[in-house]
Amino acid sequence: MDVVQVSELCKKYKNKYRTKIALDNISFSVKKGEILGIIGPSGVGKTTLLKILTGQLLPDSGQFDILGGKISQKTYENLGIMMSDGLYETLSIKYNLQLFAEIFNINSKRVDQLLKITDLYELRNKKVTKLSSGEKQRLLLCRTLLHQPQLLLLDEPTSRLDPKNTVAIHELLSKLKREGKTIILTTHDMLEAEQICDRVIFLHQGRVIEIGRPYELKLKYNPKVKYELMLKNGEFLKFTETRGDLLQISALLENKKVATLHTCEPTLNDIFLKLVKGGKDK
Structure with a gap:
């Protein structure tokens, strides 16, 4: 759908x-x-x-x-919309959310729940003007999720x-x-x-x-798969998916010389x- x-x-x-x-x-x-x-x-x-x-x-x-x-x-x-504005700057975190909760007829317990989820509960009485940019961002997300x-x-x-x-x-x-x-x-x-x-x-x-x-x-x-190995002696090696390179990788693994191995994808x-x-x- x-x-x-x-x-x-x-x-x-x-x-x-x-x-x-x-x-x-x-x-x-x-x-x-x-x-x-x-x-x-x-x-x-x-x-x-x-x-x-x-x-x-x-x-x-x-x-x-x-x-x-x-x-x-x-x-x-x-619909929940989170843009970069729309907060009441002179009001507290909790009062901002309570206003929107009243508009949507939402129980105040939902406000406290979201404040705890976003780690804002201890700051609930702090005015928006005193918030850091990150705290404001979390408050905007709370308001977006309020009416589920x-x-x-x-x-x-x-x-x-x-x-x-x-x-x-x-x-x-x-x-x-x-x-x-x-x-x-x-x-x-x-x-x-x-x-x-x-x-x-x-x-x-x-x-x-x-x-x-x-x-x-x-x-x-990533049409050509590449591999990067770090050996246990700290040496870094790079290989492609050719038969010769794969045999070298296999030998290194068999001899337990490899510390890490991963593909070099974009x-x-x-x-x-x-x-x-x-x-x-x-």
Whole structure:
């Protein structure tokens, strides 16, 4: 079942000097229970795409369905949107969430539960103006999850977080996926996308230049398998998948000289740079 369907979306920004193409015929779909990563550097159209999907911007052309239809008030009841703003700066963490809980008629126990999950409970009485950028980011995620939406649209959910909180958020998103939630997130962190996304979309100059599962993309852009060994004496060796090299690897393993062995597959960042430099736009 497709929770989101996007077909040939286009968006341009114009001023008296020039026209910038933000989205150029974007098409994709997202299935229930999937985490889709929209990845690429700043300025490639990631946030513009999320704003269109959440009804904050209108496309110039193309169409999309979300949660089975056109966007409406009912859609918002099942949609969690995490953007970079929307907090009441002079209010405390807990009061910010309580206000939204009252709007959705949600029990206050849910507020405390989310604050504990995101490690904000001890800071619950702290005003938003006093928060670090990472603490604000976690508060925005709390607000997004408050009404237990079926579809989450997250704009760089782990930006400005330290490694510990990044891992915690990744674990939370994976748990939500197991519960059947569908998640679309934007990120410029290729490693993050590789770790938690079922599929990724590479955006470049407003266009989709590649889409697929991370491991499938690695296989696609790694035609010659390479191996790297570290021997127990500290020496590093590299081999290809030729018969001679495989025999050498086998001999080293048999003689128990190998400390570590792994394949030298490309990262998503390697693949993205290859596509951009090679001009292999789709």
